[in-house]
Amino acid sequence: GQNIDQPTEMTATEGAIVQINCTYQTSGFNGLFWYQQHAGEAPTFLSYNVLDGLEEKGRFSSFLSRSKGYSYLLLKELQMKDSASYLCAVRSSGGGADGLTFGKGTHLIIQP
Amino acid sequence: DTAVSQTPKYLVTQMGNDKSIKCEQNLGHDTMYWYKQDSKKFLKIMFSYNNKELIINETVPNRFSPKSPDKAHLNLHINSLELGDSAVYFCASSQGSGPGEQYFGPGTRLTVT
Numbered sequence: 001g002q003n004i005d006q007p008t009e010m011t012a013t014e015g016a017i018v019q020i021n022c023t024y025q026t027s028g029f030n031g032l033f034w035y036q037q038h039a040g041e042a043p044t045f046l047s048y049n050v051l052d053g054l055e056e057k058g059r060f061s062s063f064l065s066r067s068k069g070y071s072y073l074l075l076k077e078l079q080m081k082d083s084a085s086y087l088c089a090v091r092s093s094g095g096g097a098d099g100l101t102f103g104k105g106t107h108l109i110i111q112p
Numbered sequence: 113d114t115a116v117s118q119t120p121k122y123l124v125t126q127m128g129n130d131k132s133i134k135c136e137q138n139l140g141h142d143t144m145y146w147y148k149q150d151s152k153k154f155l156k157i158m159f160s161y162n163n164k165e166l167i168i169n170e171t172v173p174n175r176f177s178p179k180s181p182d183k184a185h186l187n188l189h190i191n192s193l194e195l196g197d198s199a200v201y202f203c204a205s206s207q208g209s210g211p212g213e214q215y216f217g218p219g220t221r222l223t224v225t
Contacts, residue, residue: 031211031212033213033214037153041218041219042202042216042217042218042219043155043202043216044216045213045214045215048211048213050211085153087155091212099145099147099157099158099159099160099167099169099204099214100157100214101157102154102155102156104152104153104154105153105154105155
Protein backbone atom coordinates (compact mmCIF):
# COMPACT_ATOMS: atom_id res chain seq x y z
CA GLY A 1 0.00 0.00 0.00
CA GLN A 2 0.88 3.64 -0.13
CA ASN A 3 1.13 5.90 2.89
CA ILE A 4 2.51 9.42 2.97
CA ASP A 5 2.51 11.47 6.17
CA GLN A 6 3.16 15.14 6.65
CA PRO A 7 2.01 17.62 9.31
CA THR A 8 -1.39 19.15 8.70
CA GLU A 9 -0.45 22.71 9.55
CA MET A 10 2.61 24.77 10.46
CA THR A 11 3.13 28.40 11.37
CA ALA A 12 6.30 30.40 10.81
CA THR A 13 7.45 34.01 10.86
CA GLU A 14 8.34 36.15 7.88
CA GLY A 15 12.10 36.10 7.27
CA ALA A 16 12.61 32.87 9.21
CA ILE A 17 13.29 29.29 8.09
CA VAL A 18 10.82 26.40 8.18
CA GLN A 19 11.24 22.69 7.57
CA ILE A 20 8.30 20.57 6.44
CA ASN A 21 8.80 16.85 6.95
CA CYS A 22 7.37 13.98 4.96
CA THR A 23 7.59 10.26 5.62
CA TYR A 24 6.47 7.66 3.14
CA GLN A 25 5.84 3.94 2.87
CA THR A 26 5.21 2.86 -0.71
CA SER A 27 5.32 -0.37 -2.64
CA GLY A 28 7.97 1.06 -4.96
CA PHE A 29 9.97 4.24 -5.26
CA ASN A 30 10.97 6.23 -8.29
CA GLY A 31 11.20 9.77 -7.03
CA LEU A 32 9.78 12.19 -4.51
CA PHE A 33 8.28 15.53 -5.46
CA TRP A 34 7.25 18.65 -3.59
CA TYR A 35 4.48 20.86 -4.89
CA GLN A 36 3.14 24.20 -3.70
CA GLN A 37 -0.57 24.94 -3.89
CA HIS A 38 -2.09 28.32 -3.12
CA ALA A 39 -5.78 28.38 -2.18
CA GLY A 40 -7.99 28.00 -5.22
CA GLU A 41 -5.09 27.35 -7.56
CA ALA A 42 -3.35 24.39 -9.16
CA PRO A 43 -0.34 22.67 -7.60
CA THR A 44 2.97 23.91 -8.98
CA PHE A 45 6.19 21.89 -9.05
CA LEU A 46 8.90 22.87 -6.56
CA SER A 47 11.47 20.08 -6.39
CA TYR A 48 12.38 16.51 -7.21
CA ASN A 49 14.62 14.00 -5.42
CA VAL A 50 15.41 10.49 -6.55
CA LEU A 51 18.83 10.00 -4.93
CA ASP A 52 19.72 10.58 -1.28
CA GLY A 53 20.86 14.05 -0.39
CA LEU A 54 19.98 17.68 -0.65
CA GLU A 55 18.74 19.50 -3.74
CA GLU A 56 18.91 23.30 -3.52
CA LYS A 57 16.90 25.68 -5.62
CA GLY A 58 17.04 29.28 -4.52
CA ARG A 59 15.21 29.75 -1.22
CA PHE A 60 13.86 26.19 -1.37
CA SER A 61 15.79 22.97 -0.68
CA SER A 62 14.61 19.40 -0.50
CA PHE A 63 16.26 16.44 1.18
CA LEU A 64 15.74 12.72 0.71
CA SER A 65 16.74 9.63 2.67
CA ARG A 66 15.47 6.55 0.87
CA SER A 67 16.55 4.14 3.62
CA LYS A 68 14.47 6.06 6.14
CA GLY A 69 11.57 6.81 3.82
CA TYR A 70 11.96 10.46 4.73
CA SER A 71 12.11 13.81 3.02
CA TYR A 72 11.91 17.42 4.04
CA LEU A 73 11.33 20.72 2.29
CA LEU A 74 13.30 23.65 3.68
CA LEU A 75 12.10 27.16 3.01
CA LYS A 76 14.46 30.03 3.84
CA GLU A 77 13.89 33.79 4.12
CA LEU A 78 10.17 33.24 4.35
CA GLN A 79 7.90 35.68 2.57
CA MET A 80 4.19 36.27 3.05
CA LYS A 81 3.56 34.82 -0.42
CA ASP A 82 4.93 31.48 0.83
CA SER A 83 1.68 30.97 2.73
CA ALA A 84 0.27 27.95 0.91
CA SER A 85 -0.15 24.20 1.13
CA TYR A 86 2.92 22.09 0.47
CA LEU A 87 2.31 18.65 -0.95
CA CYS A 88 4.73 15.76 -0.73
CA ALA A 89 4.24 13.18 -3.49
CA VAL A 90 5.87 9.88 -4.40
CA ARG A 91 6.11 8.22 -7.81
CA SER A 92 6.08 4.51 -7.26
CA SER A 93 6.78 2.84 -10.58
CA GLY A 94 9.64 2.94 -13.06
CA GLY A 95 7.82 4.78 -15.79
CA GLY A 96 6.00 8.04 -16.26
CA ALA A 97 2.71 6.35 -16.93
CA ASP A 98 1.78 6.18 -13.27
CA GLY A 99 0.52 9.15 -11.39
CA LEU A 100 1.80 10.49 -8.13
CA THR A 101 0.61 9.49 -4.68
CA PHE A 102 0.18 12.66 -2.67
CA GLY A 103 0.25 13.30 1.03
CA LYS A 104 -2.58 15.34 2.48
CA GLY A 105 -0.51 18.50 2.37
CA THR A 106 0.90 20.85 4.99
CA HIS A 107 -0.84 24.18 5.29
CA LEU A 108 1.89 26.74 6.01
CA ILE A 109 0.88 30.02 7.60
CA ILE A 110 3.38 32.88 7.53
CA GLN A 111 2.97 35.54 10.19
CA PRO A 112 4.46 39.05 9.99
CA ASP B 113 0.21 30.37 -24.04
CA THR B 114 -1.32 28.30 -21.23
CA ALA B 115 0.59 25.04 -20.84
CA VAL B 116 -2.26 22.88 -19.53
CA SER B 117 -5.79 24.17 -19.94
CA GLN B 118 -9.14 22.83 -18.80
CA THR B 119 -12.72 23.72 -19.59
CA PRO B 120 -14.99 24.55 -17.97
CA LYS B 121 -13.52 26.17 -14.87
CA TYR B 122 -16.79 25.76 -12.98
CA LEU B 123 -19.52 23.19 -13.55
CA VAL B 124 -22.78 23.01 -11.62
CA THR B 125 -25.16 20.20 -12.48
CA GLN B 126 -27.81 17.95 -11.03
CA MET B 127 -27.54 14.39 -9.86
CA GLY B 128 -27.98 11.83 -12.59
CA ASN B 129 -26.67 14.04 -15.40
CA ASP B 130 -23.74 13.19 -17.67
CA LYS B 131 -20.97 15.75 -18.11
CA SER B 132 -17.54 16.11 -19.68
CA ILE B 133 -14.46 18.10 -18.75
CA LYS B 134 -11.90 18.87 -21.44
CA CYS B 135 -8.14 19.09 -21.05
CA GLU B 136 -5.46 20.16 -23.49
CA GLN B 137 -1.69 20.50 -23.11
CA ASN B 138 0.66 22.27 -25.50
CA LEU B 139 3.89 21.09 -23.86
CA GLY B 140 4.42 18.14 -26.17
CA HIS B 141 4.23 15.77 -23.20
CA ASP B 142 3.50 12.10 -23.72
CA THR B 143 1.56 11.36 -20.55
CA MET B 144 -1.59 12.94 -19.17
CA TYR B 145 -3.45 12.46 -15.91
CA TRP B 146 -6.67 13.20 -14.10
CA TYR B 147 -6.69 13.91 -10.36
CA LYS B 148 -9.55 14.54 -7.95
CA GLN B 149 -9.15 16.93 -5.01
CA ASP B 150 -11.88 16.57 -2.42
CA SER B 151 -13.19 19.06 0.12
CA LYS B 152 -10.36 18.16 2.49
CA LYS B 153 -7.88 19.11 -0.23
CA PHE B 154 -6.65 15.53 -0.63
CA LEU B 155 -5.35 15.06 -4.18
CA LYS B 156 -5.81 11.56 -5.61
CA ILE B 157 -4.84 10.08 -8.97
CA MET B 158 -7.73 8.82 -11.07
CA PHE B 159 -6.15 7.96 -14.42
CA SER B 160 -2.92 8.18 -16.31
CA TYR B 161 -2.71 7.84 -20.10
CA ASN B 162 0.51 7.26 -22.03
CA ASN B 163 0.75 6.27 -25.70
CA LYS B 164 -2.73 4.82 -25.62
CA GLU B 165 -2.01 2.88 -22.45
CA LEU B 166 -4.59 3.68 -19.81
CA ILE B 167 -3.85 3.02 -16.17
CA ILE B 168 -6.84 3.27 -13.92
CA ASN B 169 -6.87 3.73 -10.19
CA GLU B 170 -8.93 0.80 -9.00
CA THR B 171 -10.96 2.96 -6.63
CA VAL B 172 -12.44 5.04 -9.46
CA PRO B 173 -16.06 4.10 -10.31
CA ASN B 174 -16.66 3.02 -13.87
CA ARG B 175 -19.00 6.00 -14.29
CA PHE B 176 -15.77 7.92 -14.96
CA SER B 177 -14.14 7.39 -18.34
CA PRO B 178 -11.19 9.23 -19.89
CA LYS B 179 -11.15 9.79 -23.63
CA SER B 180 -8.06 10.82 -25.57
CA PRO B 181 -8.63 11.94 -29.18
CA ASP B 182 -4.90 12.64 -29.53
CA LYS B 183 -1.70 13.03 -27.51
CA ALA B 184 -2.48 16.61 -26.53
CA HIS B 185 -5.97 15.99 -25.18
CA LEU B 186 -7.43 13.90 -22.39
CA ASN B 187 -11.07 14.52 -21.63
CA LEU B 188 -12.99 13.18 -18.65
CA HIS B 189 -16.54 11.96 -19.08
CA ILE B 190 -18.72 11.29 -16.06
CA ASN B 191 -22.02 9.41 -16.23
CA SER B 192 -24.87 9.51 -13.73
CA LEU B 193 -23.33 12.14 -11.51
CA GLU B 194 -23.63 11.70 -7.73
CA LEU B 195 -23.35 14.17 -4.87
CA GLY B 196 -20.02 12.64 -3.85
CA ASP B 197 -18.54 13.55 -7.21
CA SER B 198 -18.43 17.19 -6.14
CA ALA B 199 -14.75 18.13 -6.07
CA VAL B 200 -12.07 19.95 -8.00
CA TYR B 201 -10.73 17.91 -10.92
CA PHE B 202 -7.21 18.61 -12.12
CA CYS B 203 -5.69 17.54 -15.38
CA ALA B 204 -1.89 17.23 -15.54
CA SER B 205 0.78 16.23 -18.03
CA SER B 206 4.40 15.10 -17.91
CA GLN B 207 7.20 13.91 -20.12
CA GLY B 208 8.16 10.29 -19.57
CA SER B 209 11.90 10.94 -19.77
CA GLY B 210 13.78 12.85 -17.07
CA PRO B 211 12.29 13.68 -13.67
CA GLY B 212 8.84 13.68 -15.18
CA GLU B 213 7.48 16.48 -13.06
CA GLN B 214 3.81 17.03 -13.69
CA TYR B 215 2.27 20.30 -14.81
CA PHE B 216 -1.26 20.89 -13.63
CA GLY B 217 -4.15 22.61 -15.28
CA PRO B 218 -6.14 25.27 -13.39
CA GLY B 219 -8.77 22.78 -12.23
CA THR B 220 -12.51 22.36 -12.77
CA ARG B 221 -14.73 22.84 -9.75
CA LEU B 222 -17.63 20.43 -10.13
CA THR B 223 -20.69 20.88 -7.93
CA VAL B 224 -23.44 18.27 -8.05
CA THR B 225 -26.77 19.32 -6.55
